Amino acid sequence: MTNTxxxxxxRALQWSDDGLLVLDQRQLPARIVHENCRTAADxxxxxxxxxxxxxxxxxxxxxxxxxxxxxxxxxxxxxxxxSAVEHDLQRLAxxxxxxxxxxxxxxxxxxxxRRVNTEPVAPLLAEAIxxxxxxxxxxxxxxxxxxxxxxNAAGILTHCNTGSLATGGYGTALGVIRxxxxxxxxxxxxxxxxxxxxxxxxxxxxxxxxxxxxxxIADSAAAFLMQSGRVQWVIVGADRIxxxxxxxxKIGTYALAVAARHHGVRFMVVAPMSTIDWDxxxxxKIEIExxxxxxxxxxxxxxxxxxxxxxxxxxxxxxxxxxxxxxxERGVVEQPSSQTMQRLFG
Amino acid sequence: MTNTxxxxxxRALQWSDDGLLVLDQRQLPARIVHENCRTAADxxxxxxxxxxxxxxxxxxxxxxxxxxxxxxxxxxxxxxxxSAVEHDLQRLAxxxxxxxxxxxxxxxxxxxxRRVNTEPVAPLLAEAIxxxxxxxxxxxxxxxxxxxxxxNAAGILTHCNTGSLATGGYGTALGVIRxxxxxxxxxxxxxxxxxxxxxxxxxxxxxxxxxxxxxxIADSAAAFLMQSGRVQWVIVGADRIxxxxxxxxKIGTYALAVAARHHGVRFMVVAPMSTIDWDxxxxxKIEIExxxxxxxxxxxxxxxxxxxxxxxxxxxxxxxxxxxxxxxERGVVEQPSSQTMQRLFG
Numbered sequence: 001m002t003n004t005x006x007x008x009x010x011r012a013l014q015w016s017d018d019g020l021l022v023l024d025q026r027q028l029p030a031r032i033v034h035e036n037c038r039t040a041a042d043x044x045x046x047x048x049x050x051x052x053x054x055x056x057x058x059x060x061x062x063x064x065x066x067x068x069x070x071x072x073x074x075x076x077x078x079x080x081x082x083s084a085v086e087h088d089l090q091r092l093a094x095x096x097x098x099x100x101x102x103x104x105x106x107x108x109x110x111x112x113x114r115r116v117n118t119e120p121v122a123p124l125l126a127e128a129i130x131x132x133x134x135x136x137x138x139x140x141x142x143x144x145x146x147x148x149x150x151x152n153a154a155g156i157l158t159h160c161n162t163g164s165l166a167t168g169g170y171g172t173a174l175g176v177i178r179x180x181x182x183x184x185x186x187x188x189x190x191x192x193x194x195x196x197x198x199x200x201x202x203x204x205x206x207x208x209x210x211x212x213x214x215x216x217i218a219d220s221a222a223a224f225l226m227q228s229g230r231v232q233w234v235i236v237g238a239d240r241i242x243x244x245x246x247x248x249x250k251i252g253t254y255a256l257a258v259a260a261r262h263h264g265v266r267f268m269v270v271a272p273m274s275t276i277d278w279d280x281x282x283x284x285k286i287e288i289e290x291x292x293x294x295x296x297x298x299x300x301x302x303x304x305x306x307x308x309x310x311x312x313x314x315x316x317x318x319x320x321x322x323x324x325x326x327x328x329e330r331g332v333v334e335q336p337s338s339q340t341m342q343r344l345f346g
Numbered sequence: 347m348t349n350t351x352x353x354x355x356x357r358a359l360q361w362s363d364d365g366l367l368v369l370d371q372r373q374l375p376a377r378i379v380h381e382n383c384r385t386a387a388d389x390x391x392x393x394x395x396x397x398x399x400x401x402x403x404x405x406x407x408x409x410x411x412x413x414x415x416x417x418x419x420x421x422x423x424x425x426x427x428x429s430a431v432e433h434d435l436q437r438l439a440x441x442x443x444x445x446x447x448x449x450x451x452x453x454x455x456x457x458x459x460r461r462v463n464t465e466p467v468a469p470l471l472a473e474a475i476x477x478x479x480x481x482x483x484x485x486x487x488x489x490x491x492x493x494x495x496x497x498n499a500a501g502i503l504t505h506c507n508t509g510s511l512a513t514g515g516y517g518t519a520l521g522v523i524r525x526x527x528x529x530x531x532x533x534x535x536x537x538x539x540x541x542x543x544x545x546x547x548x549x550x551x552x553x554x555x556x557x558x559x560x561x562x563i564a565d566s567a568a569a570f571l572m573q574s575g576r577v578q579w580v581i582v583g584a585d586r587i588x589x590x591x592x593x594x595x596k597i598g599t600y601a602l603a604v605a606a607r608h609h610g611v612r613f614m615v616v617a618p619m620s621t622i623d624w625d626x627x628x629x630x631k632i633e634i635e636x637x638x639x640x641x642x643x644x645x646x647x648x649x650x651x652x653x654x655x656x657x658x659x660x661x662x663x664x665x666x667x668x669x670x671x672x673x674x675e676r677g678v679v680e681q682p683s684s685q686t687m688q689r690l691f692g
Contacts, residue, residue: 029644029646029647030644030645030646189657191566192540192541192642193566194538194540194564194565194566195538195564200642200643200644201644204643204647204654205644207654208647208652208653208654211653212653213653213654213655214653214655215654215656215657216639216642216643216647216654216655216656216657217642217656217657217658218540218541218565218597218598218642218658219540219564219565219566220537220539220540220565220566220597220598220601221597221598221601221657221658221659221662222601223598223600223601223604223662224597224600224601224659224662225657227600227662251564251566251567251570252564252565252566254569254570254573255567255568255569255601255605258604258605258608259601259604259605261608262607262608293562296538296546296562296563296564297562298375298546298547298551299376300375300376301550301551301554301562306554307553307554307557307558307559307560308550308553308554308559308560308562309559309560309561309562310561310562310563311535311561311562311563311567311571312563312564312567313567313570316567316569316570316573
């Protein structure tokens with residue numbers, strides 16, 4: 001691979017004076033459509049409708065949403081804008097229930113609102129940009145930390161989309177893959193990631209944009225891929241990490257971890273510190289969201305007289321015992337457990 | 347469950363004096379369309395285009411194709427019809443490369459052709475009907491043999507379509523599930539089975555027709571399903587079984603076997619004797635067909651400048667060591683190996 005230092009051309013979110021430009025991820029890869037959000041309500045709707053997805057990206061979008069809220073409310077009523085903005089903050093918080101980063105980002109913005117006593121838009125925009133830039137910086141740092149483990153990995157498998165589309169930029173698991181590919185050629189494999197097909201629609205599209213060669217596989221071909229000896233590492237992101245390292249992530253992650261252990265393939269989780277839920281002791285306490293049968297069942301099997309249903313969990317939980325390494329921007333935890341995870345506070 | 351003795355209403359293939367009526371499986375479940383094949387060429391085209399699929403069903407369709415060939419050729423030239431029919435036989439043999447049952451059924455029909463010295467259509471039709479009826483009888487017998495293992499199985503997971511649609515009727519793995527459901531209620535789970543979605547399109551449609559309640563899951567949710575304790579057995583069919591019990595079957599079967607072993611879930615393969623390839627000592631000798639990237643990749647990722655490809659194996663091989671039971675119409679082999687498989691000759 002030629003030296004293409006950090007090819008990372010895709011951005012899910014771009015701020016301009018006109019508002020927040022959002023790349024509509026529901027329409028990828030068929031159509032590249034940007035939508036300009038001019039109000040906090042626009043941003044909340046964009047998150048709820050999954051035009052933007054991925055926990056870090058949702059948090060960043062919400063932060064910019066607060067800037068738009070302040071701009072609108074301060075113009076309307078410069079003397080009493082705070083209560084109206086708080087209303088918008090709550091609306092943004094309701095846009096998605098599970099993304100931890102959403103609440104974390106809104107809390108950072110709320111702290112600025114409490115602090116300012118003049119025009120609020122400039123300091124809030126500075127904070128939103130900081131959240132965005134810190135996310136990219138954290139991802140690049142995690143990329144390097146993770147790539148240190150991959151010197152002898154000829155093949156790497158990833159699941160779902162954890163790239164620039166899911167974050168401020170660069171990506172978490174996909175960021176580690178970017179960094180590894182900078183150091184030398186790898187065979188990158190991406191799962192389709194049913195039922196939303198984030199791998200088939202988003203990950204390979206993003207990698208193609210950045211000219212990182214990759215191979216798409218059906219989710220169910222992953223174990224055969226490992227049996228064939230073509231991958232040495234599986235690298236995934238996380239939606240929530242419990243205090244002992246148990247990791248909730250996109251459905252199918254657990255199946256990959258089980259297959260990896262069976263084949264002696266190593267397993268890495270990459271996520272920022274804000275993904276770790278220190279109040280949840282272990283993974284079995286994490287509630288798993290289930291989605292509509294419509295995502296799986298054909299129309300005529302949804303008829304009232306049908307005896308067919310679907311079980312459509314969004315996430316599963318991979319026990320820490322099946323995880324070799326958790327990479328955060330604060331450092332790396334090998335063989336995660338309640339004890340070893342404490343090192344991140346060191 | 348009420349006593350509904352052997353609800354088995356779906357037929358992929360139905361013979362009439364007018365020809366072979368084929369249920370077009372490419373259009374299921376959206377549309378129920380039958381196509382009437384009046385010539386051997388029609389049947390060959392129907393197999394090649396996958397309107398009919400499933401190794402046993404392909405063999406039966408080809409047998410009826412030979413009847414149609416004999417009818418046409420004998421009418422055209424009652425004194426020298428054999429060479430023309432042999433031409434049609436070869437055309438049928440070329441319709442699909444891997445289905446072992448296709449060649450086995452054509453060989454049975456060829457034996458009748460060699461034997462007859464009068465009008466050939468009646469004896470050939472009798473043989474085709476025998477192949478069809480023997481297949482259903484074998485499936486019903488396997489159903490009972492397999493169900494004997496499932497007395498304590500509250501939940502059963504199956505993969506791909508191995509039912510009436512894939513066979514003469516009743517099904518192999520799905521036949522065992524039918525028999526088990528006759529004996530008492532079970533929770534039946536079916537995988538989507540990407541990339542052709544035989545589970546989502548065919549298995550749950552067939553079960554709904556026969557009022558057998560079932561739950562569809564994404565392929566990648568199977569390991570989480572096992573972790574949740576909801577299934578005690580995985581039951582699958584086979585495309586080819588090596589002499590030591592290693593089993594080639596639809597991609598994803600191996601992943602299910604690995605996950606089953608990890609969770610202490612038991613694993614059953616159901617297939618007629620004609621699926622066993624005694625000339626192949628072990629599974630690694632079985633060549634795995636790979637299909638077109640188009641089945642996985644979005645249109646714009648197939649562009650010439652794309653750096654994205656797809657790996658799309660049709661089958662994988664599950665080692666006999668991960669299989670608890672192989673069920674055939676000749677009997678059952680527990681803990682299959684080169685030695686134990688020999689019992690089927692006893």
